[in-house]
Amino acid sequence: MKTDLPLKKVKNVYFRNGEHHMVLLSIxxxxxxxxxxxxxxxxxxxxxxxxxxxxxxLNTLRYFCEIKNI
Structure with a gap:
């Protein structure tokens, strides 16, 4: 991945494998x-x-998300 991408993380977002790519991007x-x-x-x-x-x-979106284990 590029190094000029943001270092932030989106919190509490869940992605399901198999979901349509546009749905994942919208979420x-x-x-x-x-x-x-x-x-x-x-x-x-x-x-x-x-x-x-x-x-x-999917991996890129997950990389930019912080998911807390329940």
Whole structure:
């Protein structure tokens, strides 16, 4: 991944494997907006996530999320 991507993490977002890629991107973008990410930060993550296959997309989005174990 690029090094100029944001160092932030979106909190309390859950992604299900097998979910349509547009749904995953929408979940991420909506959560990031609610947590005061800038449009540029969100767009950078989305562009990186869409560069390769589905697994890369899912792993990239998960990388930028902080998921607390219940």
């Amino acid at each position: 991420f973008a909506h959560a990031a907006e609610r947590q005061n990410w800038t449009s540029d930060e969100i767009q950078q993550v989305i562009c990186e996530a869409r560069k390769h296959d589905y697994l890369h997309l």
